[in-house]
Amino acid sequence: MIEKGSYMAILVASTSHALRAERVLHMAGIANKLIPVPRSLSSDCGVCLRISREDAEAARQALEKAKVQIEEIKPFCA
Amino acid sequence: MVVEKVDARGLPCPQPVILTRRALQTCDALVTLVDNETAQQNVTRMAERAGCTVRAERTAEGICLHIAKAAADQSPAAAVAQPVAASPAAGAGPLALVVGSEFMGRGEDAELGSILIRAFFHTLGEVTPQPDVIVFFNSGVKLVVEGSPVLPDLLALRDGGIEILACGTCLGQFGLKDKVAVGVISNMYAIAEAMLGAAKVVQL
16 A cells, blocks of 8 residues: 555546556556545546556556546645 | 353354343443454443453453453542443544445445545545544445455554444345454444444444
8 A cells, every 4th residue: 555645646537537547557567546636636526546656657658558548647745 | 349240152242242231230340251252342342332441361261351340440430431422521422434335325326436435435534523433334344344445544544543343244144254354343232332322423
């Protein structure tokens, strides 16, 4: 489990995108957690995937390869 | 000091709790003998909530629970043992969160309900006020077993001091009793007491 600290949030267009992205990251062995979009990033009701900062590039590549559309990957502090 | 003995070996849940509670009404200290850990935990929790001290001792006969009313050990001023739920001085009692489903909210879309409950338990670690106790029953017990998507969150909440109760009847119904990964297997007495003794109950 990822401890508190600095993370990246993978923001997606819908919850179904989030679930697809979660499966892809899981298959790629990238630790992640489905969380509500942090208040600091958006006030919308939505979920995103939290990953550690060092996994950002690997996650982006894995998601691109699997053709999972993402909006952006943003840093945040939890 | 009157010391009574309750032999609760071989009795089904919640009999050990009922017999112990009944005996406590007429004596200051007693020994309850049980033969399994679930009964030990249930009796211990009930007694501690009633303001008693409990010391467990494993013997050849079974698990001996030495239960004493706090008043028997301490000053006469502490003579009346109050249930924990009724005791907070400031008037604000325990906050109970009850989870009766593995999904958050009601609706046709189970996937959505699952996403919501995962997001909820993540958020619970970051907001205040936090519940004093979380009670899982019906399909909600699926959240406290191995492989649960919210297990890491529940472990962190438990480590933060939140009591987690899971309905034993429900775990049995789903064949999950030996898969519990967080919390205490509880009977309806403990569950009803946690809910009815709370100042506020929040239901998902």
